[in-house]
Amino acid sequence: MARFRGFPALSVLISITLLLARATAQIPDPCAGYDHPPTGTGLLNGRNDFPPGFVFGTATSAYQEDIQRMKYMNVDAYRLSISWSRVIPCIEPYVTIWHWDTPQALEAEYGGFLSSNIVKDFEDYCDLLFEEYGKKVTKWITLNEPVTYVMRGYDEGLMAPGRCSVYMDPITYGRYPQNMVDLVGTRLPTFNDEDSASLRGSYDFLGLNYYTAYYSMNNPAFDPEHLEYLKDSHAITTATGADGKLIGPQLGSSWQYLYPQGLQYLLNYTKDEYRNPHIYITENGLSQEDDPTQTIEEATQDDTRIQFYDSHLDSVLQSMTGYNVNVSGFFAWSFADNYEWNDGYSVRFGFYYIDYTDGHLTRYPKSSACWYTNFLNRNAPTGQTLIRQKVHSSKLQARPTAHRSAAALGGRRALPARRFSRW
Numbered sequence: 001m002a003r004f005r006g007f008p009a010l011s012v013l014i015s016i017t018l019l020l021a022r023a024t025a026q027i028p029d030p031c032a033g034y035d036h037p038p039t040g041t042g043l044l045n046g047r048n049d050f051p052p053g054f055v056f057g058t059a060t061s062a063y064q065e066d067i068q069r070m071k072y073m074n075v076d077a078y079r080l081s082i083s084w085s086r087v088i089p090c091i092e093p094y095v096t097i098w099h100w101d102t103p104q105a106l107e108a109e110y111g112g113f114l115s116s117n118i119v120k121d122f123e124d125y126c127d128l129l130f131e132e133y134g135k136k137v138t139k140w141i142t143l144n145e146p147v148t149y150v151m152r153g154y155d156e157g158l159m160a161p162g163r164c165s166v167y168m169d170p171i172t173y174g175r176y177p178q179n180m181v182d183l184v185g186t187r188l189p190t191f192n193d194e195d196s197a198s199l200r201g202s203y204d205f206l207g208l209n210y211y212t213a214y215y216s217m218n219n220p221a222f223d224p225e226h227l228e229y230l231k232d233s234h235a236i237t238t239a240t241g242a243d244g245k246l247i248g249p250q251l252g253s254s255w256q257y258l259y260p261q262g263l264q265y266l267l268n269y270t271k272d273e274y275r276n277p278h279i280y281i282t283e284n285g286l287s288q289e290d291d292p293t294q295t296i297e298e299a300t301q302d303d304t305r306i307q308f309y310d311s312h313l314d315s316v317l318q319s320m321t322g323y324n325v326n327v328s329g330f331f332a333w334s335f336a337d338n339y340e341w342n343d344g345y346s347v348r349f350g351f352y353y354i355d356y357t358d359g360h361l362t363r364y365p366k367s368s369a370c371w372y373t374n375f376l377n378r379n380a381p382t383g384q385t386l387i388r389q390k391v392h393s394s395k396l397q398a399r400p401t402a403h404r405s406a407a408a409l410g411g412r413r414a415l416p417a418r419r420f421s422r423w
Contacts, residue, residue, distance in 0.1 A: 027065070027069050030069075030351075030365030030370045030373050031370040034367075034370060037370055038306055038368070038371045040371060041307055041310045043311060044310060044317070046377075046378025047376050047377075047378065051320070053328070055077050055328060055330070056075055057076055057077035058070060058075055058079070058333070059335060060078055060079075060080065060336060065363075066336060069335070069363070070091055072373070073373045073376060074376040076091065076092065077091055077093070077139075077329065077331070078091050078092075078093060078094070078331075079094045079096065079331045080095060081097075081099035083101050084098060092138075093137055094140075094331070095129075095140055096143075097141065097142055098122070098142065098143050100144060100145075100149050141207050145209055147166070147167070168206075168270075170191070170199045172200070172277075173200060174196035174200035175196060176191075183234060205277070205278040205279065205280055206274075206277045206278065206279050207279075207281075207282035208270070208279060208281055208282065209281075209282055209283035210281065210312075211285065211287075212248075212251075212255065212256045212258075212259055212262070213247060214238060214257075215238050215240070215247060216236070216237050216238075217235065217237075217238065218234065219231070219235050239257055247259050251288070251304070252347050253289075253343065253347055256287050258307075262315075263315040263316065264315040264318050267315075267316065267319035267323070267327065268319055268323050271323065271324075271325045271326070276324075276325070278328060279325065279327045280328055280329040281329065283331060284309075284330065284332060285333035286309075287340075287347045288348050288349075289347055290347060296355065299353050299366075300365065300366040301367050302366045305351075305367075306367065306371045309371075309372065313330065332372070334350050335352060336350040336354055337350035337352065338350065351365065351366055351369040352366065
């Protein structure tokens with residue numbers, strides 16, 4: 001672990017804790033200005049639709065005032081990522097150890113994750129985090145979206161590390177799936193007996209990120225001169241079904257379509273194929289295209305996001321109650337608008353609208369923030385402390401009641417899309 005010693009940034013957690021303890025700023029009620037609170041699809045009543053102990057969370061950056069807003073919203077936990085290359089507390093942190101940011105020095109030295117040398121360095125990095133934060137953090141997520149990192153970073157070269165050159169079977173059974181062995185052949189690395197034994201059952205819980213779904217169809221074409229990850233499966237994905245219709249309404253990002261039942265299919269499949277693992281939904285959220293011509297009042301009316309979360313939470317509940325899938329929590333992506341990788345600020349995922357132009361990054365609650373707050377506070381567990389600061393924002397005018405909206409959903413059973421992953 002000596003390789004990663006001597007970095008002073010590890011005192012940051014204590015500093016943030018002190019800032020939170022001393023914070024006195026009042027957080028505006030996200031429902032201020034509504035004559036009636038926004039409503040969802042009517043599928044769910046509140047958090048008590050879910051079993052006791054079910055964790056409701058969201059993801060965020062480390063702004064202390066955002067933590068206060070989350071506490072006001074009554075979330076149980078928040079998810080954040082620690083940056084390896086840069087090397088908080090009435091709400092429990094679920095910490096992602098690696099979120100695609102391999103140090104450039106390791107990329108230059110031996111090629112990062114293309115080399116087995118990464119194993120020891122990554123182990124040292126993990127040990128350092130456990131030693132420094134282990135008493136404060138009990139929930140650790142090892143890797144974020146490995147399928148995205150492999151496909152976008154190494155096959156397509158569109159994301160870091162920008163190089164062109166499946167995870168549950170190895171950590172459940174200690175081997176790759178047989179169809180993968182048959183299709184990839186000798187290019188697929190092999191596990192020795194020691195590797196297989198150490199991989200088998202090597203996780204405590206599985207984090208699933210789900211955003212959308214696609215249909216799949218056979219693609220037997222194979223060119224041995226142009227080997228690609230995406231072609232190894234001999235299948236292609238498409239948002240258009242055999243009937244010529246989209247799988248669901250297209251959302252803000254070109255890759256995302258509204259298909260909440262796909263989450264239910266994914267959960268049921270995971271239970272059947274991988275010995276009913278302990279699951280958290282670690283990301284689920286709606287992208288909306290940023291429209292600079294909108295006023296803040298217009299931009300914060302996001303009825304589609306309310307429908308999105310209402311229907312996806314219902315899919316989770318259906319898998320839990322109708323198929324006995326072992327799901328323990330749900331993390332919304334995201335609490336506030338964020339810098340969305342190579343999309344930058346062109347799309348918005350948050351419950352809170354961030355004004356990137358006023359010089360202060362002012363947060364404005366969207367109608368979905370009010371809906372989620374009410375959802376989490378309805379039928380709250382007995383004895384749970386609810387923060388209710390009746391402070392009205394002076395920056396928002398009274399807004400009309402959000403209208404309930406619905407979309408026609410349907411189509412054949414779909415293949416879960418690229419933007420879900422497994423740890």
